[in-house]
Amino acid sequence: MTTAKNKKFKPINNESSSNISQEVVSRLRDMIHRGEIKAGDKLPPERDLAKLLNVSRPTLRAGIRSLVAIGVLQSKQGAGTFVVNNEGPPSLDGNQLRLLASLRGFTNSEMFEARLALEMSVAGLAAERATSDQLASLAEELAGIFGSIDEPEQFLVHDMNFHQLVAAASGNRILTSLMNMVATILFDVRSKTVKRARDLKESAEMHRIIYRAIRDRKVEDARNAMREHLLNAQAAQAKEMEIGENGKK
Amino acid sequence: MTTAKNKKFKPINNESSSNISQEVVSRLRDMIHRGEIKAGDKLPPERDLAKLLNVSRPTLRAGIRSLVAIGVLQSKQGAGTFVVNNEGPPSLDGNQLRLLASLRGFTNSEMFEARLALEMSVAGLAAERATSDQLASLAEELAGIFGSIDEPEQFLVHDMNFHQLVAAASGNRILTSLMNMVATILFDVRSKTVKRARDLKESAEMHRIIYRAIRDRKVEDARNAMREHLLNAQAAQAKEMEIGENGKK
DNA sequence: TTTATCTATTGGTCTTACCAATAATAGATT
DNA sequence: AATCTATTATTGGTAAGACCAATAGATAAA
Numbered sequence: 105m106t107t108a109k110n111k112k113f114k115p116i117n118n119e120s121s122s123n124i125s126q127e128v129v130s131r132l133r134d135m136i137h138r139g140e141i142k143a144g145d146k147l148p149p150e151r152d153l154a155k156l157l158n159v160s161r162p163t164l165r166a167g168i169r170s171l172v173a174i175g176v177l178q179s180k181q182g183a184g185t186f187v188v189n190n191e192g193p194p195s196l197d198g199n200q201l202r203l204l205a206s207l208r209g210f211t212n213s214e215m216f217e218a219r220l221a222l223e224m225s226v227a228g229l230a231a232e233r234a235t236s237d238q239l240a241s242l243a244e245e246l247a248g249i250f251g252s253i254d255e256p257e258q259f260l261v262h263d264m265n266f267h268q269l270v271a272a273a274s275g276n277r278i279l280t281s282l283m284n285m286v287a288t289i290l291f292d293v294r295s296k297t298v299k300r301a302r303d304l305k306e307s308a309e310m311h312r313i314i315y316r317a318i319r320d321r322k323v324e325d326a327r328n329a330m331r332e333h334l335l336n337a338q339a340a341q342a343k344e345m346e347i348g349e350n351g352k353k
Numbered sequence: 354m355t356t357a358k359n360k361k362f363k364p365i366n367n368e369s370s371s372n373i374s375q376e377v378v379s380r381l382r383d384m385i386h387r388g389e390i391k392a393g394d395k396l397p398p399e400r401d402l403a404k405l406l407n408v409s410r411p412t413l414r415a416g417i418r419s420l421v422a423i424g425v426l427q428s429k430q431g432a433g434t435f436v437v438n439n440e441g442p443p444s445l446d447g448n449q450l451r452l453l454a455s456l457r458g459f460t461n462s463e464m465f466e467a468r469l470a471l472e473m474s475v476a477g478l479a480a481e482r483a484t485s486d487q488l489a490s491l492a493e494e495l496a497g498i499f500g501s502i503d504e505p506e507q508f509l510v511h512d513m514n515f516h517q518l519v520a521a522a523s524g525n526r527i528l529t530s531l532m533n534m535v536a537t538i539l540f541d542v543r544s545k546t547v548k549r550a551r552d553l554k555e556s557a558e559m560h561r562i563i564y565r566a567i568r569d570r571k572v573e574d575a576r577n578a579m580r581e582h583l584l585n586a587q588a589a590q591a592k593e594m595e596i597g598e599n600g601k602k
Numbered sequence: 603t604t605t606a607t608c609t610a611t612t613g614g615t616c617t618t619a620c621c622a623a624t625a626a627t628a629g630a631t632t
Numbered sequence: 633a634a635t636c637t638a639t640t641a642t643t644g645g646t647a648a649g650a651c652c653a654a655t656a657g658a659t660a661a662a
Binding site for chain 2 (some may be wrong): 166174188202207286287
């Protein structure tokens with residue numbers, strides 16, 4: 105253990121009104137903001153870090169646990185605690201929005217409007233920016249969509265994958281993260297209703313139109329195609345829910 | 354303490370691969386999803402709940418801490434632990450996105466594009482839906498904007514408030530929540546640069562145009578006005594940062 | 603009835619001990 | 633020398649017990 109690397113962890117003297125474990129959170133958060141701790145870094149072992157910060161180990165754990173919960177840190181028994189890595193798509197935990205949805209009961213219009221805002225934008229940006237690799241992946245997922253027209257649940261998975269690839273092709277990580285968050289509540293709802301889907305062929309066709317607009321670099325066409333698709337998807341889902349309610353009588 | 358109310362908390366027999374505190378999280382989360390625990394509910398005291406779930410109190414605290422970190426529960430020393438309340442604007446914790454921004458270094462374009470997607474949509478929806486109370490609040494904030502043209506930091510506060518009111522007037526809680534999340538990183542950046550702002554009068558004027566479009570129910574005008582404002586804001590901010598860099602030489 | 607004080611409740615912090623998963627090290631085999 | 637296996641050390645996870653600090657509720661006094 106190199107003490108030089110640990111010099112940056114200074115004792116906490118809690119003189120503010122908040123509790124000590126919240127100070128631990130603030131301290132680590134500020135160090136991340138200031139770049140003193142970077143993506144992928146391993147924190148000192150809990151016992152050591154607790155000593156360095158002059159708090160008890162359970163108090164330190166409480167702070168670490170908070171940061172783990174929001175996805176900034178990862179703890180691994182036997183290995184250590186790490187700042188999440190830079191690799192791969194950025195990810196915001198969808199649980200927060202999901203629980204908010206449960207507590208609040210977001211309406212279908214709210215979800216549709218949120219999708220419209222986000223997904224029209226990413227479609228337009230994807231038409232500007234998609235790489236040939238990304239276009240190839242989109243084409244593959246499109247094939248998957250057409251290949252699962254008779255299997256609604258499989259269709260849904262390909263559908264979600266297609267939308268994620270469009271977001272990735274937009275090159276905007278904030279929009280991608282927000283879209284993925286909204287996708288978690290959407291998946292919750294749709295996985296319950298999709299087995300009653302009736303006309304997935306039309307939906308598949310719309311994905312093809314989106315793909316072609318992106319491939320051909322037609323920004324407004326991509327935006328409009330995504331809009332039409334989302335309108336159609338909302339109508340289809342409303343029908344799926346209606347069938348569900350009639351099916352109960 | 355009524356034992357009837359506590360019947361729903363059943364012991365955890367951990368047979369899955371995840372650790373026990375994560376099971377606590379899952380259990381409470383599922384109960385919220387299923388409506389067995391509702392907004393505003395008080396959970397049993399930690400000592401009692403730990404016994405009911407057949408885990409130690411520190412383990413229960415770890416689970417609760419996670420849910421507190423994502424904003425679903427609130428713990429208050431001497432009072433108890435509560436499910437967050439239904440009242441007031443929905444709120445997603447901005448810290449996750451903020452730390453992601455620090456770890457990843459979101460570009461100004463990414464932020465601008467995200468704002469464009471979200472704020473054009475809420476402006477259009479606000480033009481459809483704003484109540485007269487909301488319009489009155491917007492007018493007040495507009496007055497605040499015009500009244501602080503010579504005080505950039507105060508201007509920024511009114512500017513942010515105006516945008517939040519537009520979001521509230523959209524009547525879409527998902528978009529409002531997402532926008533507020535993005536606003537936290539934006540505020541971080543802008544509070545550092547705004548003191549170097551030069552021509553806030555033009556910005557104030559653009560807020561007026563947005564307000565009028567919303568008041569007059571002109572959806573496309575509201576969208577376009579917001580777009581122009583954001584374009585102008587991005588150019589202004591780029592200039593603020595440029596002045597900052599030149600100011601260092 | 604209202605206000606002040608006291609007590610009980612409940613979350614926050616700490617110490618100590620032990621368990622469980624992972625990583626590192628040592629020894630045996632090829 | 634390289635590879636595999638077993639053992640040990642490290643590090644996060646869980647538990648028990650004690651005590652502190654903040655809040656809420658009960659009681660007493662004005």
